[in-house]
Amino acid sequence: MNPRYFPLAATIAIFIVAYAVCIGQYPNMLSTRVIGNLLTDNAFLGIAAVGMTFVILSGGIDLSIGAVIAFTGVFLAVLLEKTSIHPLVAFALALAITTAFGALMGAIIHHLEMPPFIVTLAGMFLARGMAFVLSIDSIPIKHPFYATLKGIYYKLPGGGRITFIGGLMLVVFAAGILIAHRTRFGANVYALGGGAPTARLMGVPIGRTTILIYALSGFLAGLSGIVFSLYTSAGYSLATVGVELDAIAAVVIGGTLLTGGSGFVAGTLVGILIQGLIQTYITFDGSLSSWWTKILIGLLLFAFILLQKGLIHLTDRRRRHA
Amino acid sequence: MQPVNSYVLSATGIDKIFPGARALNGVDFSLRRGEVHALLGENGAGKSTLVKCLTGAYRRDGGRILLDGADIDPQSTLEAQNLGIGTVYQEVNLLPNLTVAENLFLGRQPKRFGLIDTREMNRRARALLAEYELDIDVTAELAAYSVAVQQVVAIARAVDLSGKVLILDEPTASLDAHEVAMLFRIVRRLRERGLGIVFITHFLEQVYDLSDRITVLRNGQLVGTRETADLPRRDLIAMMLGRELVEEVATEHAAKAADGEVRFRFRGFGRKGHIEPFDLDVRAGEVVGIAGLLGSGRTETAEILFGAERADSGTAETSGRALDLSSPRAAIREKFGFCPEDRKVDGIVGDLSVRENIALALQARRGWARPISRAEQDRLADQYIKALDIRTSDREKPIKLLSGGNQQKAILARWLATNPDFLILDEPTRGIDVGAHAEIIRLIESLCEKGMSLIVISSELEELVAYSHRVIVLRDRAHVAELVGEEVTTAGIVEAIAASAGRADA
Incomplete structure (x- = not known):
């Protein structure tokens, strides 16, 4: 097998083994209900993680997405409470703002040659602050359109449901895979992750690509915010703290190299599912502290970083003896 | 046309x-x-x-x-x-x-x-x-x-x-x-x-x-x-x-071939892709010059002798005992010293004082558990500043403020402080003025009189001729010729570099 598929294969194998272990202990976990809930519960995280995958593939990082998700939720809640505009219009407005916000961060990163870590950290504080400016309370969203959207689902055999937001996440992943592997933008993202100076010499438009990457991440964070507001039917400025770190964890567990240039969007989906599975297992168990999720995720992250290190070592050795 | x-x-x-x-x-x-x-x-x-x-x-x-x-x-x-x-x-x-x-x-x-x-x-x-x-x-x-x-x-x-x-x-x-x-x-x-x-x-x-x-x-x-x-x-x-062969300077070649016993013996020493295996004997009190065009393997030879690159073939021994040259640390323990070519990059630590730069190698050999006392450092620094005539207003001056020749002398002092038996100098006179040039050369001569073995790499052929007892000529990452005694002339070196005979591969 091509070594570039090792991390992805490892992720999928871990998921299958973990799921088998779960079923061995709780046979009920093998049901379409569990799968449906897995998708629904992790929809917002999954959508944001697709954006994070692109950012990390390019060798960057986006710390702002948790704050942007919260901002989007508060923005929608305030807008729908104070005005009578249709939620679809509000969605469009929110997406426009978050996309522009991402593009702005990308432009600063490129033109001022600032590290993405710092720029998006500032973006994180800014977005979180803006959410607080809009409202410090948790505002419920009672618009009937929300109920309509939440009522849409596809019934799986066995009683499970793929809800609107669960389905949306799958669509976003499909689109993400297509963009990553079948467009020039996608190829440029990988090229950037392989080394920006070389990519420039090879004619990759560095500036445009960087801005587009962060705009895409902003757009998906906005979409994730919409999904989160559908999921919770509320907007709260203290919500989704640390979601960016969960997203980074999902991307890395999904087999993407933190230094950029190597990985797959599909792997991130499996990374999300592994995280969700651990959470579901803890719910089924009932006696375990939910902090076990963090502990297991932490261990998995370590394992994957070691795996990546080992792979790099292996390919280096292979090349030397080629 | x-x-x-x-x-x-x-x-x-x-x-x-x-x-x-x-x-x-x-x-x-x-x-x-x-x-x-x-x-x-x-x-x-x-x-x-x-x-x-x-x-x-x-x-x-x-x-x-x-x-x-x-x-x-x-x-x-x-x-x-x-x-x-x-x-x-x-x-x-x-x-x-x-x-x-x-x-x-x-x-x-x-x-x-x-x-x-x-x-x-x-x-x-x-x-x-x-x-x-x-x-x-x-x-x-x-x-x-x-x-x-x-x-x-x-x-x-x-x-x-x-x-x-x-x-x-x-x-x-x-x-x-x-x-x-x-x-x-x-x-x-x-x-x-x-x-x-x-x-x-x-x-x-x-x-x-x-x-x-x-x-x-x-x-x-x-x-x-x-x-x-x-x-x-x-x-x-x-x-x-840029040297016409005819205008060879008839440098007085004072150095006769050293005839002491061989102190360091390298056999089939080399590293794949770096420098082809070579044999080299160095006597006590001998200066062996290394000549060759850029990229011919001069610096590679130095690095491998000092363990900066690990040899993957051959043996090194001194008076019948195997030498451990697996790393610079090991080489320093064997009383080896190495002044690298680019002192700005590999040699001086610009922000540290002259004293600290001089004490560095000796401290490294002793290990951090046994610090050199401040008094001892002062004594060392003063001794070498005087002995090598390093021009600095005082020993606490950051070394980057010194001129190139004086920096070079300070690095020499660093290795001399470790009292090495075997010292490798890579382009010791590059980028320093003519006066300092002559001083470094005098220093090289006096070191070998004290019985130290020296390897000197230089592209200044006249200089090599002036102080070397023997000159090894390198081409295409291999040692191709050795000039001894009377053969050590600039014309002889150029001839050896140019000679294409005896090497089939290319």
């Missing part, structure tokens, strides 16, 4: 001025269609500056560049590439994390229904590489292949994109003989297709093997352009080194 329009690229009167230095001074360079043109010169001669002016990486400050008879003024390598000038560098400028096919077609991938047609791209990549006798899996990452294969992929991309001029900047530096042969086959085929190829290398064997014409630069000026067939090797070396 060929008609003028047979030139695909011609540059006239190229000037490039950097702050404080004139890197190129009215250099002319012309490239015919279907020729391999070697561009030669020692470090700092202006080869890479000229190439960068041609490829748009630098803006030139004067002169004209004609491509196919039309004036061009490329602002970037990308623009030069689109005009028809492609460049392949020593360190492959491709993306190791992308597949071979993606590297070949990045930015111009074939599309179908608005999406990249991966199958078509891979098919075209295979077809393109087939012309280069390369049958590899184009869907594998570039990093999975050897540097030679990556080099060919880079050439394939550059030729496919540009197609008029191909500049190869030291493409063979990290290839073995077999890979070089493959690369040369490809270059010859491209020459037949009518490309103008500029070939930069330090390997003279390869120049004679491949090139049709040679242009030599020295100190930013054109020395001359000759047909390779009409230029004997020794004339070429004289052009590069």
Whole structure:
């Protein structure tokens, strides 16, 4: 097998083994209900993680997405409470703002040659602050359109449901895979992750690509915010703290190299599912502290970083003896 | 003579001025269609500056560049590439994390229904590489292949994109003989297709093997352009080194061959891809000079003797006991010392004081658990500042504020403080003024009188002749000759560098 598929294969194998272990202990976990809930519960995280995958593939990082998700939720809640505009219009407005916000961060990163870590950290504080400016309370969203959207689902055999937001996440992943592997933008993202100076010499438009990457991440964070507001039917400025770190964890567990240039969007989906599975297992168990999720995720992250290190070592050795 | 329009690229009167230095001074360079043109010169001669002016990486400050008879003024390598000038560098400028096919077609991938047609791209990549006798899996990452294969992929991309001029900047530096042969086959085929190829290398064997014409630069000026067939090797070396063979300075060669017993014995010492195995005996109180052109393996020899690069073959022993030279630390324990060539990068710690710089190596040998007392450090520093006449207002002055010659002496002091038996000096007089020059040479002579064994690497041939008992001559990363006693003359060294006899590979 091509070594570039090792991390992805490892992720999928871990998921299958973990799921088998779960079923061995709780046979009920093998049901379409569990799968449906897995998708629904992790929809917002999954959508944001697709954006994070692109950012990390390019060798960057986006710390702002948790704050942007919260901002989007508060923005929608305030807008729908104070005005009578249709939620679809509000969605469009929110997406426009978050996309522009991402593009702005990308432009600063490129033109001022600032590290993405710092720029998006500032973006994180800014977005979180803006959410607080809009409202410090948790505002419920009672618009009937929300109920309509939440009522849409596809019934799986066995009683499970793929809800609107669960389905949306799958669509976003499909689109993400297509963009990553079948467009020039996608190829440029990988090229950037392989080394920006070389990519420039090879004619990759560095500036445009960087801005587009962060705009895409902003757009998906906005979409994730919409999904989160559908999921919770509320907007709260203290919500989704640390979601960016969960997203980074999902991307890395999904087999993407933190230094950029190597990985797959599909792997991130499996990374999300592994995280969700651990959470579901803890719910089924009932006696375990939910902090076990963090502990297991932490261990998995370590394992994957070691795996990546080992792979790099292996390919280096292979090349030397080629 | 060929008609003028047979030139695909011609540059006239190229000037490039950097702050404080004139890197190129009215250099002319012309490239015919279907020729391999070697561009030669020692470090700092202006080869890479000229190439960068041609490829748009630098803006030139004067002169004209004609491509196919039309004036061009490329602002970037990308623009030069689109005009028809492609460049392949020593360190492959491709993306190791992308597949071979993606590297070949990045930015111009074939599309179908608005999406990249991966199958078509891979098919075209295979077809393109087939012309280069390369049958590899184009869907594998570039990093999975050897540097030679990556080099060919880079050439394939550059030729496919540009197609008029191909500049190869030291493409063979990290290839073995077999890979070089493959690369040369490809270059010859491209020459037949009518490309103008500029070939930069330090390997003279390869120049004679491949090139049709040679242009030599020295100190930013054109020395001359000759047909390779009409230029004997020794004339070429004289052009590069700027020393006419006739005007050899009759340096009084005081040093007689040291006849003490052999103290250090190296047998078959070498490292693959670095320096070929060599035998070397060094006596107590002997200065062994190492001569050769840049890239001939001089510094590599020093590094391997000091353990900076680990030898993968051969043995080293001293008075019947095996030496451990597996790392610089081990070498220091064996009482070895090494003053590297580029003291700014490898030698001095600029912000530390003269005292701290002098105490560094001794402290490293003792280990951090046994610090040298401040009084001892002061004593050491004062002793060597006096002994070597290091001009500094006081020992606490940051070393970066000292002149080059005094920095060099401070580094020498650092190694002398460890009281070494075996000291390697790589270009000890580079970049220092004439007065300090003479002092360093006197110092070298007095050290060997005290019984120390020295290896001195230098491109200043007169200097080597002045203090060496023996001179080892290097070429193409191998020790090719040893001059003893009367043979140690500048003419003898140049002759040995130029001699092509006795070496079959190239």
